[in-house]
Amino acid sequence: METGDFQLFPYPNALLNIITLVGLLSVVKFVSVTTWNLAVGLRAHVWSKMRNKNFVATYGKWAVVTGSSDGIGEAYAHELAKKGMNLLLISRTMEKLQKVKEEIDKESGVEVEIMQVDFSHGKHVYEEIEERIRGKEIGLLVNNVAVILPYPMDFCEVNDHQLWSHVNVNVASPLAMTRMILPAMLERCKGAIVNIASIYSRYPVPMMQIYSASKAFVEFFSVALEAEYDQSGVTIQTITPAYVSTNMTKYSEKIHKPRFFVPTASNFAAHAVDTLGYTRYTTGYWTHGIQAWIFDTFIPRWIWVKLLKMKNQDWKKDMKKTKGE
Numbered sequence: 507m508e509t510g511d512f513q514l515f516p517y518p519n520a521l522l523n524i525i526t527l528v529g530l531l532s533v534v535k536f537v538s539v540t541t542w543n544l545a546v547g548l549r550a551h552v553w554s555k556m557r558n559k560n561f562v563a564t565y566g567k568w569a570v571v572t573g574s575s576d577g578i579g580e581a582y583a584h585e586l587a588k589k590g591m592n593l594l595l596i597s598r599t600m601e602k603l604q605k606v607k608e609e610i611d612k613e614s615g616v617e618v619e620i621m622q623v624d625f626s627h628g629k630h631v632y633e634e635i636e637e638r639i640r641g642k643e644i645g646l647l648v649n650n651v652a653v654i655l656p657y658p659m660d661f662c663e664v665n666d667h668q669l670w671s672h673v674n675v676n677v678a679s680p681l682a683m684t685r686m687i688l689p690a691m692l693e694r695c696k697g698a699i700v701n702i703a704s705i706y707s708r709y710p711v712p713m714m715q716i717y718s719a720s721k722a723f724v725e726f727f728s729v730a731l732e733a734e735y736d737q738s739g740v741t742i743q744t745i746t747p748a749y750v751s752t753n754m755t756k757y758s759e760k761i762h763k764p765r766f767f768v769p770t771a772s773n774f775a776a777h778a779v780d781t782l783g784y785t786r787y788t789t790g791y792w793t794h795g796i797q798a799w800i801f802d803t804f805i806p807r808w809i810w811v812k813l814l815k816m817k818n819q820d821w822k823k824d825m826k827k828t829k830g831e
């Protein structure tokens with residue numbers, strides 16, 4: 507063999523050859539996964555911005571957004587109105603819903619209907635929602651509503667209402683809303699369902715245990731549904747945001763103050779809405795995409811769980827100090 511010729515097994519020692527091969531395979535895996543992620547990220551966050559997708563023609567006339575009186579849901583409502591979609595906004599507090607409706611009425615000419623529903627009440631709330639959507643061509647459902655513990659706490663500190671709210675709001679509502687709305691979309695062979703999970707659905711989070719488990723439920727449900735209906739003409743999208751500055755992150759100033767990795771709800775939604783039709787699984791916001799890539803690539807899950815526990819213990823102390831306990 508001449509000098510410079512490529513040799514797959516260059517060493518006489520078998521162990522060194524195996525180590526070299528494993529090293530090579532790891533590099534190939536890293537480069538191909540990173541290139542693929544980059545391509546998906548560019549399509550979702552750059553290419554999508556250069557297109558002006560017609561949401562009404564692509565998905566249908568009406569959008570239903572749950573938990574739309576505040577935070578990400580409210581911001582989604584504003585963005586969808588800009589896209590010309592009529593809105594059915596479903597949330598808990600009527601005064602806040604009326605304020606959102608007034609703002610959207612001023613900004614655009616779309617029809618906005620509001621509906622006061624407390625999803626924590628469980629199964630019976632859906633009959634009334636079914637009545638309200640009858641006769642409407644629902645093109646888009648955003649399963650956004652969710653609750654979280656007021657601050658990190660151990661499982662035995664969680665009260666009954668908090669426990670069942672996580673089940674009824676975070677877990678049951680996306681199931682019930684999807685079962686109500688998806689069949690008509692399938693008949694029309696068009697429509698989209700956006701399920702808002704969380705970056706916390708990727709890692710078990712000590713002291714926010716039921717929240718992260720409920721978000722893992724949403725993520726698994728959504729990704730499985732997407733595979734089931736991938737040939738149906740209906741798009742199912744899973745969004746896994748990191749921290750967004752909303753009421754949900756108010757328990758710690760460290761994650762509530764908007765900055766590079768913590769967008770405001772409107773900034774987040776302006777990006778996330780544009781990714782619809784360009785990716786079926788995304789954090790929704792480009793800096794969150796960078797965070798997710800770093801976490802997934804370099805930090806093993808067991809280290810994450812330990813880090814998140816330490817962080818949450820700190821934040822619990824912060825909360826106690828703020829409350830003077």
Ligand SMILES: NC(=O)c1ccc[n+]([C@@H]2O[C@H](COP(=O)([O-])OP(=O)(O)OC[C@H]3O[C@@H](n4cnc5c(N)ncnc54)[C@H](OP(=O)(O)O)[C@@H]3O)[C@@H](O)[C@H]2O)c1
Pocket residue numbers: 572573574575576577578579596597598599602623624625626627649650651652653675702703704705746747748749750751752753754755771
């Ligand atoms: N913020 C983040 O950092 C973050 C990160 C990852 C994922 N997410 C996900 O993003 C979604 C939106 O979160 P957000 O941060 O925008 O939360 P948020 O600011 O707390 O807003 C939650 C919305 O849901 C409504 N809501 C709460 N409980 C309800 C109930 N029982 N029945 C009906 N409506 C109810 C609230 O209504 P009222 O307050 O008006 O009563 C509000 O409109 C959630 O799925 C969350 O898990 C958030």
